């Protein structure tokens with residue numbers, strides 16, 4: 001078997017049927033997009049389109065390029081009927097050419113072509129497309145999903161709003177044009193820890209009586225600021241210093257601009273692949289197929305079933321080496337001043353001064369709103385939690401953007417990960433949930449160990465809720481952080497669960513929900 005050479009890639013997970021040949025460079029890329037006559041993408045209609053066009057498309061690519069040494073195809077995620085057409089064609093072709101078959105994860109392919117186009121080695125990736133909105137970072141042979149949408153993808157959300165206003169599919173580019181003449185109106189902004197949700201925003205946008213330009217402008221300002229916030233948190237948490245934007249929504253100039261501003265402010269590099277590699281395309285499948293072939297990741301036909309809910313973090317990334325972990329960004333102007341994703345924290349001898357800083361990437365009104373709301377909410381929750389037995393810092397002053405509080409002189413939990421510590425953390429989170437408080441950003445950086453007590457800090461994204469779902473998301477955030485940063489995550493999770501059950505009678509319901517959140521097929 002030849003381990004390298006030209007690879008044919010076939011993409012057809014949704015709207016774009018596309019095929020390409022990639023050798024050391026792109027040799028040939030052709031697409032035959034499906035365009036719905038009315039409404040959004042109809043899976044069966046799209047599949048019929050793909051079935052009718054795929055033969056001619058592949059022939060024309062094969063006519064132009066060299067004979068491929070392997071056939072790669074999008075194995076998922078995507079629309080089942082579309083995936084099956086592409087899978088069947090790829091299998092038949094690999095068998096008749098007598099070459100290996102390679103099943104490519106569509107999301108991973110977006111990431112890999114982004115790395116190829118940018119030349120970046122180890123970026124944080126914002127993948128913003130129709131069906132998906134995820135923030136990835138590479139760790140120990142997997143793409144870890146640091147944050148993602150809990151309901152629908154940002155592109156589908158925008159397209160849905162556009163359809164409700166009588167615009168044709170896809171709505172994204174039209175919304176971008178209409179937004180140019182708009183001014184800002186407040187709309188719901190939903191970031192839960194590292195995750196996002198768009199349906200509340202879309203309902204409010206649909207119901208708004210403001211001019212279409214104002215709603216389009218504000219929809220973009222809000223939805224994109226949410227994505228950039230989560231990307232910045234991932235950068236800050238991992239200490240990486242490169243960002244790429246991939247997926248169809250990446251074509252949006254305003255989203256690009258916001259990410260560029262955020263990266264500049266953090267001293268990180270930013271890149272967007274050229275248009276032909278941004279939305280769904282065959283080149284990304286051919287390119288990823290080629291690197292998978294070089295590393296022996298090929299499929300037997302019997303194992304080549306398509307998978308409509310195939311997640312990027314299920315893929316063993318055989319082609320990347322283990323990269324030493326970066327230092328998480330607590331970058332200091334001086335040793336007593338750390339800058340997190342959202343605030344500057346000055347550590348004095350006795351006190352800590354936490355000041356939220358403006359983000360130039362987001363609209364000034366939205367910026368002001370988020371800063372004052374979060375400062376106020378944080379102060380309220382810090383004292384409320386303490387009343388219910390959770391160790392939190394005592395506050396001495398509160399202004400519109402600043403909280404002055406007692407300094408907790410201990411060890412940040414992520415530097416003290418052990419079963420006994422996680423058990424204590426579990427007990428405290430149990431108390432917190434018992435108090436009807438959801439932390440909103442339960443990471444191991446927001447817990448401090450002192451005298452065997454686990455202090456909780458940074459309630460900036462917290463809120464009061466007794467909903468199982470909200471509590472489940474809280475725990476899910478913590479588990480995701482453990483998964484993406486700790487090698488022995490299973491024991492740590494078990495210890496946390498033990499402690500959580502000790503102090504919180506509804507723990508089991510929440511843990512079941514957390515598992516559901518983790519398993520949720522998010523291809524909507």
Ligand SMILES: C[C@@H](O)[C@H](NC(=O)OP(=O)(O)OC[C@H]1O[C@@H](n2cnc3c(N)ncnc32)[C@H](O)[C@@H]1O)C(=O)O
Pocket residue numbers: 013014015077078079106128129130131132153154155156158159170171172173176247248249250251252253278279280
């Ligand atoms: C699984 C796969 O099938 C799916 N692909 C997909 O969604 O197609 P993609 O080409 O990556 O993205 C299409 C989306 O990209 C949006 N889009 C394109 N240009 C845009 C623009 N200028 N502003 C905002 N959205 C834009 C469209 O409205 C549409 O929702 C995915 O990657 O999630």
Ligand SMILES: [Fe+2]
Pocket residue numbers: 106110129130247248279280
């Ligand atoms: Fe895509």
